[in-house]
Amino acid sequence: MTVRTPGTPASKTDRTPVTTPGGPKSKEEKIVVTVRLRPLSKREQLAKDQVAWDCVDEHTIVSKHPAQERTAQPTSFTFDKVFGPSSLTETVYEDGVKNVALSSLMGINATIFAYGQTSSGKTYTMRGITEKAVNDIYQHILNTPERDFTIKISGLEIYNENVRDLLNSESDRNLKLLDDPEKGTVVEKLVEETASNDQHLRHLISICEAQRQVGETALNDTSSRSHQIIRLTIQSTLRENSDCVRSFVASLNFVDLAGSERASQTHADGARLREGCHINLSLMTLTTVIRKLSVGKRSGHIPYRDSKLTRILQHSLGGNARTAIICTLSPALSHFEQSRNTLFFATRAKEVTNNAQVNMVVSDKQLVKHLQKEVARLEAELRTPDPSREKDLKIQQMEMEIEELKRQRDLAQSQVDELRRKLQEDQQQISNPLESSRPSVKKCLSYSGVLSPKLDGKELGRNDRTRKTMLRQSMRQSSTAPFTLMHEIRKLEHLQEQLGEEANRALEVLQKEVACHRLGNQDAAETIAKLQAEIREMRSVRSIPKEVEVGTVIAPNKSVSANLKEEITRLHSQGSTIADLEEQLENVQKSIDKLVMSLPSNNQESNREATPKTKSQSKKKKLLPLASSNAANRQNFIRSPCSPLSTSRQILEPENEENRPPEDDDIVSKETLPESEKETPVKSEEGGDVSSKEGTPGYRRSSSVNMRKMQKMFQNAAEENVRSIRAYVTELKERVAKLQYQKQLLVCQRCLSWKQMKQLDTI
Numbered sequence: 001m002t003v004r005t006p007g008t009p010a011s012k013t014d015r016t017p018v019t020t021p022g023g024p025k026s027k028e029e030k031i032v033v034t035v036r037l038r039p040l041s042k043r044e045q046l047a048k049d050q051v052a053w054d055c056v057d058e059h060t061i062v063s064k065h066p067a068q069e070r071t072a073q074p075t076s077f078t079f080d081k082v083f084g085p086s087s088l089t090e091t092v093y094e095d096g097v098k099n100v101a102l103s104s105l106m107g108i109n110a111t112i113f114a115y116g117q118t119s120s121g122k123t124y125t126m127r128g129i130t131e132k133a134v135n136d137i138y139q140h141i142l143n144t145p146e147r148d149f150t151i152k153i154s155g156l157e158i159y160n161e162n163v164r165d166l167l168n169s170e171s172d173r174n175l176k177l178l179d180d181p182e183k184g185t186v187v188e189k190l191v192e193e194t195a196s197n198d199q200h201l202r203h204l205i206s207i208c209e210a211q212r213q214v215g216e217t218a219l220n221d222t223s224s225r226s227h228q229i230i231r232l233t234i235q236s237t238l239r240e241n242s243d244c245v246r247s248f249v250a251s252l253n254f255v256d257l258a259g260s261e262r263a264s265q266t267h268a269d270g271a272r273l274r275e276g277c278h279i280n281l282s283l284m285t286l287t288t289v290i291r292k293l294s295v296g297k298r299s300g301h302i303p304y305r306d307s308k309l310t311r312i313l314q315h316s317l318g319g320n321a322r323t324a325i326i327c328t329l330s331p332a333l334s335h336f337e338q339s340r341n342t343l344f345f346a347t348r349a350k351e352v353t354n355n356a357q358v359n360m361v362v363s364d365k366q367l368v369k370h371l372q373k374e375v376a377r378l379e380a381e382l383r384t385p386d387p388s389r390e391k392d393l394k395i396q397q398m399e400m401e402i403e404e405l406k407r408q409r410d411l412a413q414s415q416v417d418e419l420r421r422k423l424q425e426d427q428q429q430i431s432n433p434l435e436s437s438r439p440s441v442k443k444c445l446s447y448s449g450v451l452s453p454k455l456d457g458k459e460l461g462r463n464d465r466t467r468k469t470m471l472r473q474s475m476r477q478s479s480t481a482p483f484t485l486m487h488e489i490r491k492l493e494h495l496q497e498q499l500g501e502e503a504n505r506a507l508e509v510l511q512k513e514v515a516c517h518r519l520g521n522q523d524a525a526e527t528i529a530k531l532q533a534e535i536r537e538m539r540s541v542r543s544i545p546k547e548v549e550v551g552t553v554i555a556p557n558k559s560v561s562a563n564l565k566e567e568i569t570r571l572h573s574q575g576s577t578i579a580d581l582e583e584q585l586e587n588v589q590k591s592i593d594k595l596v597m598s599l600p601s602n603n604q605e606s607n608r609e610a611t612p613k614t615k616s617q618s619k620k621k622k623l624l625p626l627a628s629s630n631a632a633n634r635q636n637f638i639r640s641p642c643s644p645l646s647t648s649r650q651i652l653e654p655e656n657e658e659n660r661p662p663e664d665d666d667i668v669s670k671e672t673l674p675e676s677e678k679e680t681p682v683k684s685e686e687g688g689d690v691s692s693k694e695g696t697p698g699y700r701r702s703s704s705v706n707m708r709k710m711q712k713m714f715q716n717a718a719e720e721n722v723r724s725i726r727a728y729v730t731e732l733k734e735r736v737a738k739l740q741y742q743k744q745l746l747v748c749q750r751c752l753s754w755k756q757m758k759q760l761d762t763i
């Protein structure tokens with residue numbers, strides 16, 4: 001079955017030659033020129049023609065014409081191969097053109113054509129060459145299973161300068177030639193058939209031969225009257241299991257030229273003569289092209305377009321193809337001149353250089369298939385990472401780990417240094433806690449030890465022992481490893497934080513206690529201030545009755561005046577009571593001042609170490625009345641109502657003794673002191689200052705009193721002070737209220753008496 005596809009540009013995409021810079025480089029190569037000298041034909045033998053040529057070796061042919069020796073023309077010609085009359089076509093193929101023909105299997109265009117005079121054996125040779133090439137082509141296909149080959153065939157003839165399709169007898173008699181930028185000259189509508197196998201190909205080739213114009217001439221019964229070109233297009237692709245998408249594609253041209261002829265010899269006339277003219281004309285163009293090409297491509301214009309033959313064979317003549325020319329000769333002396341011209345042509349042809357290159361195509365189907373495969377491969381690669389990429393990632397990870405380890409090493413080193421520094425500090429603190437290098441913490445601990453109920457001396461000692469133990473453990477463990485040191489540092493820091501928190505809690509407790517005391521003191525101070533204000537008010541109120549009393553003395557009415565005098569006397573007796581009361585209040589004032597003066601300031605040490613000047617000032621202040629009690633003393637009273645050197649009994653003594661002015665020595669009560677201290681003579685105010693008391697055993701014992709007890713004492717004393725003062729103030733208020741009531745009553749009575757006196761005067 002014959003499959004026909006048009007060899008038109010429609011199939012161009014499947015056969016786009018790759019000639020880009022990335023493609024295979026072209027290879028310059030001279031045209032392979034061989035000469036085949038056939039034996040004398042029967043006709044020549046019958047004519048008793050002589051052999052004029054002799055193949056002296058496989059490369060040289062020499063003229064045996066006796067007259068030739070006398071001319072200046074060369075008698076010896078050398079070619080790539082010279083095949084004598086006994087040479088088989090197989091030998092010509094094998095030794096002369098096989099390499100060129102089979103180049104087409106590797107993507108290189110190849111052209112094999114026979115050139116020679118009529119009846120020299122061109123058709124005879126080319127049929128044998130084509131047959132051998134087809135055999136070798138299919139043998140190569142069998143030997144190359146990894147590639148998928150496609151062989152297409154087209155056949156044309158140039159008859160009288162008309163192009164005819166040899167595979168399509170119904171086609172136009174003159175096919176057009178088209179110029180394709182990639183493929184060169186193509187024949188329009190030329191049928192190209194795909195050969196399914198070698199037999200099919202042979203069959204198609206036979207069709208072409210059968211379609212060729214053949215005519216009988218005087219020299220050849222079956223003279224070819226046209227130039228025949230059988231073109232095999234061979235495309236090969238690696239099979240689907242390969243990722244290769246490119247295909248080799250090349251054309252192999254078998255060209256059987258019509259033979260040059262002389263009309264005098266062929267006796268042609270009419271059609272044959274016309275055919276001979278066209279044949280000779282096209283062959284002349286071919287000779288010109290070869291001659292020009294033989295002297296170099298830069299020799300100027302190459303007249304390819306002067307004939308359809310040279311136009312179609314343009315790539316094969318100095319272009320992208322390997323070309324082999326078999327010049328056939330008749331050995332007959334009668335054809336000596338034609339044979340010599342053939343040898344001249346062959347001589348020029350062997351100087352022509354071609355630039356053959358491998359032609360590859362990328363078909364759209366293959367490209368799509370390849371892209372699909374590539375996408376699938378990339379997707380698979382994404383799912384399963386490439387081992388080399390995994391290795392790179394691993395290296396990156398390891399480098400990062402190294403950097404991290406270096407960082408940790410540096411950090412551990414700095415922590416070790418810090419731990420050593422802390423250990424040295426802790427050791428110093430343990431050996432000499434009073435000279436600790438951390439005063440803030442020590443301060444907190446000392447406060448906690450005194451004031452915090454959680455951190456009494458026992459608790460502190462236990463914590464200290466625990467801390468020492470932890471430090472020892474830390475020191476032992478610090479020599480093990482950096483991370484252990486880090487752990488110990490954290491433990492120490494945690495311990496330090498705990499201690500700091502405890503110290504802060506103790507400080508808060510202390511501050512709260514101080515605030516409570518201040519509140520209590522403030523209450524007392526406010527009470528005292530109220531008391532003072534009331535006393536001042538009382539004094540001012542007391543002055544009014546005196547003025548009224550003066551008024552009553554000058555009353556004119558004697559009887560009334562007598563009554564009034566009695567009343568005044570009574571009031572005076574009441575006034576004496578008020579005076580007594582005021583005196584009592586002054587005594588209380590003095591007592592409070594005494595109490596204020598007796599209280600220590602914020603700094604007990606400074607009170608104890610008060611200078612004589614300070615003491616004399618204190619004494620002076622103590623003698624002042626309560627109303628003039630200065631703010632400084634009040635401040636002292638507010639700040640430190642709980643002086644350990646004063647007791648509630650001392651403060652209450654003036655009240656118990658009916659506001660007896662307190663003695664200076666009463667600041668420290670003998671009753672509050674221990675027995676041993678009571679027996680110790682206390683110096684009088686004039687005999688010694690308060691600071692001298694520090695030297696006494698009692699005072700030393702007092703200074704060594706536990707702060708907690710002293711605090712308690714302060715608290716109790718302050719509370720008693722406040723209670724007693726409030727009670728006394730309440731009593732005073734009651735008395736003042738009574739006095740005010742009496743004063744009001746007296747004023748009313750005096751006013752009434754005054755009015756009565758005026759009325760009497762008026763009367």
Ligand SMILES: Nc1ncnc2c1ncn2[C@@H]1O[C@H](COP(=O)(O)OP(=O)(O)OP(=O)(O)O)[C@@H](O)[C@H]1O
Nearest residue numbers: 038117118119120121122123124220223224258259
């Ligand atoms: N090498 C050869 N050995 C034996 N016979 C040959 C040889 N070459 C050619 N012949 C015979 O010579 C005759 C002419 O050959 P052929 O037809 O091939 O010549 P041609 O060059 O093709 O002529 P034309 O140009 O007219 O077509 C044929 O009968 C052929 O069998």
